Amino acid sequence: MTPAGVLRRLSGTEAACAYRHALTGGRTQAATRLTVAAVFSPAYVERAVARWARGFRALSLRIVEEGGSLWFHEVPGFAPDQLRQEMRTASGPHPAWDLGSGAGGLPASGAGDVLTAGGPLWRLGVGHDPAAAATHLLLTCHPALCDGPSTARLLRALLDALLGQGAAGCGRPGYRQDPAPDADELTYRAPPPPYPGTGMEPIPGAGPVPPPRTPLARRAAGPKSAAPGPGATGTVAAAGGAGGVVPVSLTARQSARLTAWCGRHRISAGQFFAAALADSCARAAGEEEVALLTAVSLRGRYAESVRVSEVGCFVNVVRATVRAGDGGALVERARAYGLAVRAADAAWRPVRQDHARIRRAVEDETAASGGGLVFRVAQEGYVDTVLGHHAALVTRYGTTPYGAVPHPAGHAVPDGAAPYVSADGTNGGYGAAYGTTRGAAVRGAVPRPPGVLHLSRFRGALTLSLGMPGLPESGAGAGTPPGDGGLTAPEIAAELTARALDLVA
Numbered sequence: 317m318t319p320a321g322v323l324r325r326l327s328g329t330e331a332a333c334a335y336r337h338a339l340t341g342g343r344t345q346a347a348t349r350l351t352v353a354a355v356f357s358p359a360y361v362e363r364a365v366a367r368w369a370r371g372f373r374a375l376s377l378r379i380v381e382e383g384g385s386l387w388f389h390e391v392p393g394f395a396p397d398q399l400r401q402e403m404r405t406a407s408g409p410h411p412a413w414d415l416g417s418g419a420g421g422l423p424a425s426g427a428g429d430v431l432t433a434g435g436p437l438w439r440l441g442v443g444h445d446p447a448a449a450a451t452h453l454l455l456t457c458h459p460a461l462c463d464g465p466s467t468a469r470l471l472r473a474l475l476d477a478l479l480g481q482g483a484a485g486c487g488r489p490g491y492r493q494d495p496a497p498d499a500d501e502l503t504y505r506a507p508p509p510p511y512p513g514t515g516m517e518p519i520p521g522a523g524p525v526p527p528p529r530t531p532l533a534r535r536a537a538g539p540k541s542a543a544p545g546p547g548a549t550g551t552v553a554a555a556g557g558a559g560g561v562v563p564v565s566l567t568a569r570q571s572a573r574l575t576a577w578c579g580r581h582r583i584s585a586g587q588f589f590a591a592a593l594a595d596s597c598a599r600a601a602g603e604e605e606v607a608l609l610t611a612v613s614l615r616g617r618y619a620e621s622v623r624v625s626e627v628g629c630f631v632n633v634v635r636a637t638v639r640a641g642d643g644g645a646l647v648e649r650a651r652a653y654g655l656a657v658r659a660a661d662a663a664w665r666p667v668r669q670d671h672a673r674i675r676r677a678v679e680d681e682t683a684a685s686g687g688g689l690v691f692r693v694a695q696e697g698y699v700d701t702v703l704g705h706h707a708a709l710v711t712r713y714g715t716t717p718y719g720a721v722p723h724p725a726g727h728a729v730p731d732g733a734a735p736y737v738s739a740d741g742t743n744g745g746y747g748a749a750y751g752t753t754r755g756a757a758v759r760g761a762v763p764r765p766p767g768v769l770h771l772s773r774f775r776g777a778l779t780l781s782l783g784m785p786g787l788p789e790s791g792a793g794a795g796t797p798p799g800d801g802g803l804t805a806p807e808i809a810a811e812l813t814a815r816a817l818d819l820v821a
Contacts, residue, residue, distance in 0.1 A: 321389055322390070323377060323388040323389065323390050323495070324387070324498055325387050325388075325671075326379070326460065327498050327629075327666075328667035328668050328674055329666065329667070330386075330628075330629045331386050332674055332678055333459040333629055334379055335386075335678040335679075336633075337458065339682045340766070342430030343766065343768075344692070345430060345456065345457075346456070346459070346467070346770070348454070348456075348467055348714075348715050349713070349715070350452075351710065351711045352478070352709050353449060353450055353709050354449075354450070354479065355444070355449055356451055361399075362399065362401075365477070367477050368470075368473055369393075371473060373495055374437075374466075374495040374627040375394065375438055375470075375627075376390050376392050376394070377495070378390075378435065378436060378437060379460065384670070384672050386671055391436075395435075395436055399439075399440050400442070401441075401442045402441070402442070404447065405447070429456075431456065431458045437457065437461040438456065438457045438461065438470075439456045440474075441455075453474065455470065457470070459629065461627070462627060463628070463629050463630055464696050464697070465613070465615060465624045466628060466629070468702035468703075470627065472703060475703070475710075493626070493627065495627060496622060496627060496628025496629075496630070497622065497626075499614070499630060499666065500666065502618040503618055503619035504617055504665065504666050505617055507617070507658075507661060509658070509659055509663070561716055561784075562784070563781055564782060565777060566778045566779075566816065568775060568776035568777045570820050571585075571773065571776055571777050571778040573819075574588075575778075583650045583651055584654065585771070586693070587653055588646075588647075588816070589780060590608055590610075590650070591650035592812055592815050592816070593606075593769055594638035594691065595638065596808050596815075597767075600808060601689055604639060605638060605689075606638050606640075606689040607636075607690045608638060608653065608691050608692075609634070609635055609692045609693065610634055610635075610636065610693040611632070611633055611692070612632045612661045613630060613631055614632055617630075632664055633692070634661050634664060636653050646815075689767075691767040692768045692769070693770075695771045696773075697772065698773045698774075699773060700773075707775075713779075715770050715772060715781055767782070768781070768782070768784075780812075782808070782809050782812070
């Protein structure tokens, strides 16, 4: 019998996401930002958010370790610091809410900070900008609570509540949606494996892939000139934000032409950018290959219905490697990457084990990512579809791959820190594992945390968020990570953009 206040034990998928989030110091966390062309008073926002939070039972959950397992506990209401509001005056500085700002788009209030162990699993920042007749929203969710569709669902419902159009959703009196079902109790149906040769045959008339416009070479560390930009044909931030986040944007026309080009070569835009990024980073760092940890949605894989509107975590992470090479082989490497992801996805089966074994598997995964170059890849899809009729009022949209500056002691959880707390509030079994030899080995095995490539489309335009922790964010005085030649994150982003623009020129 489940004790009062305890919803259920985390599924294997949820537990893996929770342990991965803790072991990487919050690096798997994402903060989604949007700007809506409307102005609200702080009091109105507070009432609307309270109504929105009551509409989703998942928003009252917290994760607690008990008996060697992770459990969802329900705590009604929301804490005062979960909603943080700021007001910008007409004479004030450029707000940190703006996408691509020097602060990485995160508000100064800390609404994008890592969601701490045992605490709330979401946080909302609201930036009031009456001079621009706009309101900026920043929603941060714990990865064990929300996957991409869940975050989109919550944002759509939040806009319903704010704009007074929630009669069919969370704005209706008494409305309350239960969390998504426990995936461990569902019947998983694996996708078929890719057939040999699928997508790998040559395409007549497709033409070669041009080499990079400005090839990156491994360079000795030292002062560097400012990062090159792609000119007026594309947008790359001049400097990264928190943790080396660099936003890259293509126009709707450039995005359409790139998508058409990729279609002719039988690859997706996501596969192209992932392979191009891996190629650039591997050559810049003098490495032969890059590991790509790709997020794959599990919704639609179960015999039982799991609706897109249900808030929960249904995502798997599969590993594939991309080898560096000349520009002419980029399409083949992109196809090979796509096939490797499909094969690994088809071979995967749900992990229905005790949480201690899941934790050890994630520890091994985290330790393995400490060597070489590793990137996490996620694709959000078409944002307009998710926002529905609200899309007309949303002027800007973006995702920050991770929401915090690393711990001062390193990129993993520091000594003595408990990723999760036990029911009595003490440092539980998982936290105590950091005092063991195994825990110390895991802490010291991540000298360079994984980078992140996040792709989405809004109003037909492709937007990329490149998270490259460990790479310097500007030239002179920037730190140089082991193995690379002091390359800046914007320089890599600029080459990535140039390679895409060369194809659509």
